Amino acid sequence: MKRLCIAACLAAASFAVAAAPAAAWQPSKPIEFVVTSGAGGGTDNFARVIQSIITKHKLIEQPIVVLNKGGGSGAEGYVYGKGGKGEPHRVVFGTNNAYLLPYVAKLGYKFSDLTPVAALALDEFLIWVNGSAPYEDAQSYIEAVKAKPGSFKMAGSQSKDTDQTLTAMIQDATGARWIYVPFQGGGAAATQLAGGHVDSNTNNPNENIGQWKAGQVKPLCVFSPVRLAKSEPVHGGKGWGDIPTCKEAGLPIESFQMPRTVWLPADVPADAVAFYADVLEKVSKTPEWAEFIARTAQTGRFMKGKEFADFVAKDEAANAKVFKNEGWVVN
Amino acid sequence: MENFASLLHGFEVALTAHHVALMMAGVLLGILVGVLPGLGAPNGVSLMLPLTFTMDPVSAIILLTSLYWGALFGGSTTSILFNIPGEPSSVATTFDGHPMAKQGRATEALSFAFLSAGFGAMAGVILITLLSGWVARFALKFSSPEYFAVYFMTFASFVGLGGASPLKTIVSMAMGFALASIGMDSVSGNVRLTYEFDVLLAGVSFLIAVIGLFGLGELLQTMEEGLRFDGVKARVSPRDVLATALKLPRYWLALLRSSIIGIWMGITPGGPTAASFMSYAMAKRSSRRPEAFGKGEPEGVISPETADHAAGSSAMLPMLALGIPGSATAAVMMGGLMIWGLNPGPMLFVERPDFVWGLIASMYLGNVVAVVVVLATVPLFASILRIPFSIIGPAIVVVCFIGAYTVASKEFDIWLALAFGIVGYLFKKLDYPIAPLVLAMVIGDKAEDAFRQSMIFSQGSLSIFWSNPLVASLMAIGLALLLFPLIGSTRRGIRKLVTARAAKA
Amino acid sequence: MISRFQAEIATALATLAFGLVIVVGAREFGIGWDSSGPQPGAFPFYCGLLIALASLGTIATTVGRRMGGSAALAGIVLDREQAGRVLAFFLPMLAFVVLSVTLGMYVAMLLYLVFAMRFQGRFGWLPSLATALATAAFFYLGLEKFAQVGLLKGPVEAMLGL
Numbered sequence: 001m002k003r004l005c006i007a008a009c010l011a012a013a014s015f016a017v018a019a020a021p022a023a024a025w026q027p028s029k030p031i032e033f034v035v036t037s038g039a040g041g042g043t044d045n046f047a048r049v050i051q052s053i054i055t056k057h058k059l060i061e062q063p064i065v066v067l068n069k070g071g072g073s074g075a076e077g078y079v080y081g082k083g084g085k086g087e088p089h090r091v092v093f094g095t096n097n098a099y100l101l102p103y104v105a106k107l108g109y110k111f112s113d114l115t116p117v118a119a120l121a122l123d124e125f126l127i128w129v130n131g132s133a134p135y136e137d138a139q140s141y142i143e144a145v146k147a148k149p150g151s152f153k154m155a156g157s158q159s160k161d162t163d164q165t166l167t168a169m170i171q172d173a174t175g176a177r178w179i180y181v182p183f184q185g186g187g188a189a190a191t192q193l194a195g196g197h198v199d200s201n202t203n204n205p206n207e208n209i210g211q212w213k214a215g216q217v218k219p220l221c222v223f224s225p226v227r228l229a230k231s232e233p234v235h236g237g238k239g240w241g242d243i244p245t246c247k248e249a250g251l252p253i254e255s256f257q258m259p260r261t262v263w264l265p266a267d268v269p270a271d272a273v274a275f276y277a278d279v280l281e282k283v284s285k286t287p288e289w290a291e292f293i294a295r296t297a298q299t300g301r302f303m304k305g306k307e308f309a310d311f312v313a314k315d316e317a318a319n320a321k322v323f324k325n326e327g328w329v330v331n
Numbered sequence: 332m333e334n335f336a337s338l339l340h341g342f343e344v345a346l347t348a349h350h351v352a353l354m355m356a357g358v359l360l361g362i363l364v365g366v367l368p369g370l371g372a373p374n375g376v377s378l379m380l381p382l383t384f385t386m387d388p389v390s391a392i393i394l395l396t397s398l399y400w401g402a403l404f405g406g407s408t409t410s411i412l413f414n415i416p417g418e419p420s421s422v423a424t425t426f427d428g429h430p431m432a433k434q435g436r437a438t439e440a441l442s443f444a445f446l447s448a449g450f451g452a453m454a455g456v457i458l459i460t461l462l463s464g465w466v467a468r469f470a471l472k473f474s475s476p477e478y479f480a481v482y483f484m485t486f487a488s489f490v491g492l493g494g495a496s497p498l499k500t501i502v503s504m505a506m507g508f509a510l511a512s513i514g515m516d517s518v519s520g521n522v523r524l525t526y527e528f529d530v531l532l533a534g535v536s537f538l539i540a541v542i543g544l545f546g547l548g549e550l551l552q553t554m555e556e557g558l559r560f561d562g563v564k565a566r567v568s569p570r571d572v573l574a575t576a577l578k579l580p581r582y583w584l585a586l587l588r589s590s591i592i593g594i595w596m597g598i599t600p601g602g603p604t605a606a607s608f609m610s611y612a613m614a615k616r617s618s619r620r621p622e623a624f625g626k627g628e629p630e631g632v633i634s635p636e637t638a639d640h641a642a643g644s645s646a647m648l649p650m651l652a653l654g655i656p657g658s659a660t661a662a663v664m665m666g667g668l669m670i671w672g673l674n675p676g677p678m679l680f681v682e683r684p685d686f687v688w689g690l691i692a693s694m695y696l697g698n699v700v701a702v703v704v705v706l707a708t709v710p711l712f713a714s715i716l717r718i719p720f721s722i723i724g725p726a727i728v729v730v731c732f733i734g735a736y737t738v739a740s741k742e743f744d745i746w747l748a749l750a751f752g753i754v755g756y757l758f759k760k761l762d763y764p765i766a767p768l769v770l771a772m773v774i775g776d777k778a779e780d781a782f783r784q785s786m787i788f789s790q791g792s793l794s795i796f797w798s799n800p801l802v803a804s805l806m807a808i809g810l811a812l813l814l815f816p817l818i819g820s821t822r823r824g825i826r827k828l829v830t831a832r833a834a835k836a
Numbered sequence: 837m838i839s840r841f842q843a844e845i846a847t848a849l850a851t852l853a854f855g856l857v858i859v860v861g862a863r864e865f866g867i868g869w870d871s872s873g874p875q876p877g878a879f880p881f882y883c884g885l886l887i888a889l890a891s892l893g894t895i896a897t898t899v900g901r902r903m904g905g906s907a908a909l910a911g912i913v914l915d916r917e918q919a920g921r922v923l924a925f926f927l928p929m930l931a932f933v934v935l936s937v938t939l940g941m942y943v944a945m946l947l948y949l950v951f952a953m954r955f956q957g958r959f960g961w962l963p964s965l966a967t968a969l970a971t972a973a974f975f976y977l978g979l980e981k982f983a984q985v986g987l988l989k990g991p992v993e994a995m996l997g998l
Contacts, residue, residue, distance in 0.1 A: 030984075038662065039373060039377050039662055039663040039666060041662075041666070044666055045666055045669055045670060048380065048666070048670060049670060052670070056385070063984065065984050065985075065986070066377070067740060068377070069533070069739070070533075071514055071515065071532050071533020071534060071739075072514060072515040072522055072532035072533060073515050073517075073520075075515070075522070075532050076532050076533040079529050079532060104520060105515075105520065105521065105522045106522060106527070107522065107529075107532065108527075108529030108532065109529075153788065158517050158520065159516075159517060159518055159519050159520030160520035161520065164520075179787060179788075179790070180787075181475075181784055181787050181788060182517055182518050182520075182784070182787075183517075183784070184517055184780065187665075191470075191471065191653050192474060194471060194653075194677075195471035195472060195473070195474060197474035197475075197788075206669070206674075209674050209676070210653075210674045210675055210676015210677065210678060210679065211676055211677070213674070213676060213677070213678035213682070214676060214677035214678045216677065291672075295669075295672055296669075328520070363978075364983075375983075378983050378984065378985075496894075498890045498893045498894050498897070499890075499894065501886055501887075501890040502851050502887055502890045502891060502894070505855075505883045505884075505886040505887045505890070506851070506854065506883075506887055508879070508880075508883045509854075509855075509858045509880055509883040509884055509887065512879060512880040512883070516865075516876050518876070519865070519875075519876040521865050521876045523861070523862070523865060523876060523877070523880060524858065524861040524862065524880055526861060547929070550925065551922055551925065551926060554921050554922055554924075554925040555914070555918045555921055555922045556918075557918075557921055719957060721952060721953060721956055721957025721958075721959070722949075722952075722953060722957060722959075722967060724925070724952070725928070725948060725949055725952035725953070726949070726971065728929050728932065728948070729932070729945050729948065729949065729971065729975075732932065732933065732936065732941070733941065733975060733979070733987060736936075736941065736987060736988060737979070737985050737987070740985075740986065742937050742988060745933055745936060745937065745988075746933065749929070749930070749933050752929075756922075757843075757847050758847075760843065760913065760914075761840075761843060761844060761847055761913075763847075779879050782873070782874075783872075783873050783874060783879075785873075786872060786873020786874065787872045787873060790871055790872065791869065791870070791871050791872065791873050
């Protein structure tokens, strides 16, 4: 029921956007970019790169102030967004946690307190193992885990968040069992794997690239429907494009990706939503953006309106299913 | 030797007029940011970040690191003059730095702080130069049990210090731990102890606690005693700075010990805050007159400052070589590295030697520039204390509340700072120690996370804390630190008893 | 006016209450020890418990020493003159906080500094006003313009269009 409403509401919102004449609204004072992660986090980089592109190409006349509100896994930023009801000068940057957090923790906001604007990229997830581990493909690693259930360790950032969700999905799909160890962030998960303290992690490309270059970790497969874009070789002659998808590698998981999303508070003028969607679409077409996407090995995909709403509905359903199975849902 | 050649190359990169100008600008901005309340080094660096998007990475990192050094120095300044630590790592500097300032020895305290900080930073950089490869491999050995052991060591070195009532010490430290656990628990994904108040979602920042407990609490205390700052009597002349500098070599043992503690905590990585607390504790323990500490003992300023900066600069190594940011500021800089198109990690040294060695060379130069600049400003800052209290008192109040608000732009934090101010006043009045509370707030949640991660690793078995030589020796040092004062006091007690008996007999 | 004994007991009661609040809040998350170590509530629970027990201990020893006729405890911890000085500083500070959240921090800063300098420091109107305005301007330029950090603003800033 909840999902249906969200889809319908999003569709309605997108309809309103489509109907409004573009650029009828202009910011009249400095704009706040609210980042739902601490300084230096993935969302922080996302927002600051967009800020730098907007500034460089003068896409918005007003100055932009970036505010980090990463408390409560980002909930602090969304609650702050909720507090700006009807205020179109407050733009919130996040991931799919905008609509997933309220499932797993009692927080001071609901998804309906936010107005969807756009998504600009999909961050990818891979299975990584230590560089000296004897596994060359995902299948042989999964078999090894199945042979000794409960003794392999999977590192990830935070609890009941994307990494643990993905781990649960893999466990469901294959019957393998890990001990999931939550760390503060992807960086810690990467060094723990490089140091051989855990057996694998499901980090985003950007979180593990330094260790991969040094051969301390190696990727087994990527949870994307198609292979990643070709790139320069990273280590041992292999680049991002050479990593098989997990589906190819025999794991029955179609895809698992994390959208990089942008939101406004509830009850803002449809014109304002259209204005930001338009600016962000321009951002997504700049060479600087393409360079950022390539460097962090994300998949560039601009979504707004109906397309974004459909994506959110589908992503929410897939994640909610895992949350229910794992017993994480709080209300 | 190979490293030395690389360093020379680094100096070629860093020693251009353009870069030295950037260092000066960075240090000056940093001091401003450090002195301005609430704008600590992490904020300062993230504010400057957009300006660096168009620079080349070497210039950009030189600007940001110089700003960091400047902010660290600025933070010590406010600790000493107003008892308001600008950075968490300068909390320990207030213990003796502020009493010195109150006694009219502000110039001496500031000069000692700056000079020893510069010494510590140099020690850290030299270590990076010599041992970069080895340290990077060593830090990889650290997992959750080792982290916990490092935090345990810090606590252990600090417990049993000071003469406060043990019950009151427990109340203070446990309050710090409890406050630290408010908000998101990253191990379980639960939001704890918010009692459904949204304002508590992000937890209680220790910065707010520090502003209230130290800044406002101190002011109330000062008012009650009807005291004024004795700064009026302080002579302020550049000659005093020089005189202090000449006294510094006397403290060579403290400098050396604190540098080692700082470097160790920087690369392990316990961080600058833990380093400064631990160094202060060690100085007091090994001193021949521990009773002078807390009342304006120069060694109580030199030790934490040296360790703080040694840790701060050596912590750059794990950031560059492993991508582990040792502090909030390092995390922001890492974000910057990524935006400039660099990937921190073991290969950065191989792929971008220009950048890495340019940065290391700039750390030598930047710290020299920073020490010179701040020493030149000591007389200026020390003369702030000459301003009448009816101006400076309210001005500090304004500064404290501005600082509290700018930590997270939350109205609630203003009220929280006021509450902490009252708590600080009461605690001081009734001899509750405040330092354990702050220490517990700063590293309490990290220690808890590390402990619970270790328990997940071992599936609930405590034996993980002596499962390998590294963690076992760290734990052993921690236990020794914890038990020594107990043994010492029991032995003294027994001896007293024995002599009493002997006297009777 | 207030004896050390009263102050000790009141403070210990306050920390006792704080400890109990933590204990109650922590119980919600499980305080036991399972296969993956302590449950999320365990750590805060025992911290809360420790605070409560240590506070009770403080009360007990304080009462014990009082019965034993400790002179230090009977002594005055805050006399009328001291209380007056503390309040003279604390009340304007409280007013500053209240004004900050209602009128914005810049206006509160102006009023507070002028009040403290003119009526408590006995400076003339001119230096008081000049210092307050200069301070506010300094923070405005330094924070809003240079560092792009906003402070709480109220109706006056809105009127001036800042």
